[in-house]
Amino acid sequence: MSDVLIPRRDLDFLLGDWLCLDELLRTPKFAAHTREDVAAVLDLSERVAADLFLPAYKAADQIEPTLGADGVKVIPQIADAVSGYADLGLFAAGFDEALGGMALPSLVCTASLAQFMAANLSASAFVMLTTANARLIAAFGTPAQIDSFARPGIAGQATGTMCLSEPQAGSSLADIRTRAEPDGEDGLGRRFRLTGNKMWISGGDHDVTEDIVHLVLAKVPGADGQLVDGTSGISLFIVPKRLPSGERNDVSVAGLNHKMGYRGIPNCLLNLGERGGATGWLVGEVGQGLPIMFQMMNEARINVGLGAAAVAYRGYRHALRYAGERLQGRALDAPKGQPSAPVPIIEHADVKRMLLAQKVYAEGSLALIFYCARLVDQEGDADAAELLGLLTPVAKTWPSEWGLVANDLAIQVHGGYGYTRDFDVEQLYRDNRLNPIHEGTTGIQALDLLGRKTLKSNGRGYALLRERIDATILKADQIERLDGYGELLADAWDHIAVVVEGLRPLDAAASLENATPFLSAFGHAVLGWLWLDQAVVAANLGDDAFHRGKLWACRFFFETELPKVEFWLDFVDSHSDVASAAPADIF
Template identity: 60%
Template sequence: MSEYLIAREELEFLLWDWLDLAEDCGDAIDRESADAILDLSARLAASAFLPHYKTADRIEPYQNESGVLALPEIGAALREYAALGLFSASFPPELRGLGLPSLLANASFAQFLAANVSTAAYVMLTTANARLLAAFGNPAQIEQFALPQIEGRWFGTMCLSEPQAGSNLGDVATRAVADGEDALGERYRLTGNKMWISGGDHDLSENIVHLVLAKVAAPGAPPAEGTRGLSLFVVPKILPSGERNDVAVAGLNHKMGYRGTTNCLLNLGEGEGAIGWIVGPPGQGLPQMFKMMNEARIGVALGAAALGYRGYRHALVYARERTQGRPFGAGGGPSQAIIGHPDVRDMLLAAKCYAEGALALVLYCAKLVDRAEEDVEAEALLGLLTPIAKTWASEYGLAANDIAIQVHGGYGYTRDFDVEQLWRDNRLNTIHEGTTGIQALDLVGRKLRDGAALALLRGRIAQTAIAAAALPTLAGHALVLDAWWQRIADAVETLRDAGPGGMAANATALLRAFGHGVVGWQWLDRALLSVDAPEDAFRSGKLWACRYFFERELPKIDAWLRPIAAGSDIGAAVPAEFL
């Protein structure tokens, strides 16, 4: 079954040929060491994560008097992962990490996400939690709470949403009252409820470190309103004294996918109040949490891409083996493999474009992460592309899984085949870390506000178009790409002048057009590396996929942009009673 995970040839092409991993590794990691890490990841993903993929879907976590219990195989796999130091992969040596570039660490992690996304989710949440603490916590908090997570002994969560406050964090009602000071900093007592907390409780690790958004309030006084009053607190399940903190599981949420990842409603302060330590200054909770949320957005996108990729690989193998029907118009003869039917090849090309395009987009963002701390242009591009990567990968990774079911026909929606579970798992990713609509408002309302990041992106797209224009086989694509991007840029200007109502009404349409434009650019950029290898089936496949995307996918941009140009307000104008 490991042949259905991320193909090594794919990773080598993306990492070394396209994204030039060597320039990010420096002297610390050579090609041989990087390859050894990828080999190790592929073997461990196949031997420890993949075998319980379907079991964890069937045997969900449950709660009894001792707490929340998860499938033992999940804990065993994560202990193997920790023993090999992979929780620490992307952390610097001074934090006891391996110091891998984000690009290499994400390529490694993609194998685990493809093998078993619900088990790998514990890793994603833990590393993001530890990275936030390493960035904003004081030395004692880093030592006490971040380092055990980097070692993989403790796991972490992010506690933002509440039953009444999902994406609108200004409505958070959890309150924190000062409770003195100790070696870990200013101590508070927290009371409130947190909903949809992945990894919120389980028996898989020694401790769980919750990062909780709450509002500081004086005793007996209401907390501040809006997001400016939000502060961030580190709230462990087990206190440094060894006592159980006042954090209780009120119930488990049962999801259609990611069933191996516990998802909890947590009550903070059923007794005297959960003890937590403020991270950084008061009122900075949301800016701090964005560091974790943005990392999680890239992580969700990588998982969506990995699931879509695995679904595509299943469909490709099935289409080559399954015989059904004869060529259209043929009077008789033996049945052919269904990959011989043009409609099936069309579906497989679409799935290839979606899955490989999503994986490439997310790894491109991972490379920007490596550059962002020292390169303001990389930081700006990363900010612009984060909502694009999160949305496009989660929507079109899911589309690849949908196609995989269709290619399997009636078998595709049975539990005997993996593709139906891959679709269910991936369906959650369009909601995880912000829905498509939320990402669209982020893109239009924040990331495109001053035009500087878009100008940088257009510059990179122009470089690709110029290189492609010099090659007869790709020159036509260069003209098409430039034309579409001019229309996207015009739509951006239209929305800037449309006011808040117009922006909100058409933000999602622009996001979708923008995402297709970015992926089209990257397909052409990779095609530049494939034109001189006509006998190489792998690289020739890239050229065919690029052609498919330009002929079948980029024209969809027109349907998204026309309503923007026309000033359509139908979403805002339709009366609610008519829906």
């Protein structure tokens, strides 16, 4: 197995020791599975990721997708990797048996996908998008739509996309202009003809699978033939690359976007309706496109966080191995006047600092995403759903931002070798740099957290989160090695509560102008809780190097990272307008 993927011991700790996988497997929904089943899936995932996905990693970066007369082509190794994944039935892992799936917990599927993302992020994007696409159709589509468009994705016979953004709209979906004109009805539902353009579509065209199922947001014109402004008129449509008859739909590639990283999956500008209109079938009701699409968008946000965590983790593993092998410099406490040999750079304090930072960012990111996956598995639990909604913008953003810092530090540990193409860490950094933008930028996630999830909410999510945090603090207070950490964490969350109350009387613009520093503080406070919670478990399991590593990481986070929360919150609480009031002409 590759030593740069995620070690099974880490997965076993997170899933089994910390997140109580055995309890999950005793619930009626997952009772058919055993720990042996889970181990088999994780073993298979590690092996296939190492054998099929990892070897294509550098080649996919060096040989980008190409656009020709017959469409977009990717390197054969990417197609082979995705095909091998499908042949093993892994696309179906998280789907119910009635849909041909294995009905595995989301927690297990997420741990499996993490290995593939660590091995090859862009190849894994085909998987991530396809499963989220099929899950949406399975949830909201008609039986005929499920059979025709979800089942092929679940089987890995077709891939899927999400087509939201447009060249003129970017993230402002209220401004999309793609039109959907009614075109009758057939066995697949209400049929429409779509015309318009979709930008930044990952997997928008390729030769990995013969068919691609696009989920397209578009607006149905009103009685006057005009499109309604805003989001209320947005509807969702299934627009396949190939129609049920086998002929090509009216979807064409106008161009490819050439990215700094993440190059193995093509990123396309799609034109719909160059020959009269692309055929699409309505999902749900007219005007309900955005609420329905949020299922896939939220799943994608969490999976973007997972990818960022996995890439950060792989960079950390590279840096850890290099630091143990690279001989450079002498010990500062070597006897004076006596010759001393060079030492591995892992012996130097500053290198240890960088490795500890990578450890808390990468392992902390994985813990956050796995915790969210555990909440997904509590289907029907209103509290779990509320908590998941609150944590989703953090799950997308914290790994994307701090995982990137981890990759930056991995380059630094490598020194001059780190920024050369001979070492993977420079590509890992480039790949991860896209994630703070994917599926809603950091600023957009900040507005979601502070606006919709905090100031406009009933506070239920916060109350649930604080209950869990207080329970962790209570347990930590009983452990001598964690003495004092609980008080620091409680102070951080009390400070958050004070700042939120101070923002409530302000108007919308003033209350949100420093949303991003608020997200930074909130995210770090969440990770402080998760590190303390893991440390409680580790402290009760043993005193070997692995478990001591968890406690040391917790200490590092509380000494070097948690203090940042106070700085960010003080700035938010100052209600500073230094950014919002800055005139455009000063720049």
